[in-house]
Amino acid sequence: MRFGIVQFPGSNCDNDALYATSANLGAQSQFLWHKDTSIPSDIDCVVLPGGFSYGDYLRSGAIARFSPIMREVISFAHRGGYVIGICNGFQVLTESGLLPGALARNSGQLFSCKTVHLKTINNETAFSSAYSIAEVISLPIAHGEGSYFADEETIEELEARKQVVFRYCDSLGAVTIESNPNGSIHNIAGVVNRKGNVFGLMPHPERVCDSHLGNSDGLGVFRSVMDTVSLVIA
């Protein structure tokens, strides 16, 4: 199992993602440069990490979408390769059209940096199979544009096809307005594409993968991918 962590100018969670997937998970992991025009054939999962790609000029993820590596990531995803976009990476995935919807400015208009609770809505995806259904996990958020938005028809389709993987909730798992940190529709924190191989999540699982930090709830995201790839290979 090998992860490829994309480094854009302005990425700042790339080392966290590399450490989480290698030191914490025990998988092989390497960086992919934003100017790269190919993805090594042994990469099983590409991670678009958090940060401020290209300074988030114009709109979060809008410039990164046109980077050389994204042409390859889009092609990789279309061939069935696994892709995870975290925070800014999620924004890049929606801007690229690999995931539906968009990430708008937080409802409070402020950058939000804190730990939130997520409820596992669908544990039958390649990115959430390590969790139990309705399991509540704690992950940090750090974003100003994390309010998931899509038109009514798209939201209905996401819900009907069980593409919503995680929702913001309180510590007991209740999905409430108060537990929604950014105004996301239906408290959506993470979605998967229709094919099930591209996943976007606003909170940061890679920052809570080490028990020495007092929380390793995020490791399940990467473990799920590793388990899925292992099954496919076996």
Place this chain on the structure above:
Amino acid sequence: VELTVNARNKDEAREIVKDACDKLICNPIMEDYGVTLEEIG
């Protein structure tokens, strides 16, 4: 957003700006845009 474009006439200028908005400047899922043209030079 202010753009300066080279065009032979207003229609061409509007098309260039519209193309830039559709491809990059605007995300139609959550944004809308209008174009106001001003001739310079």
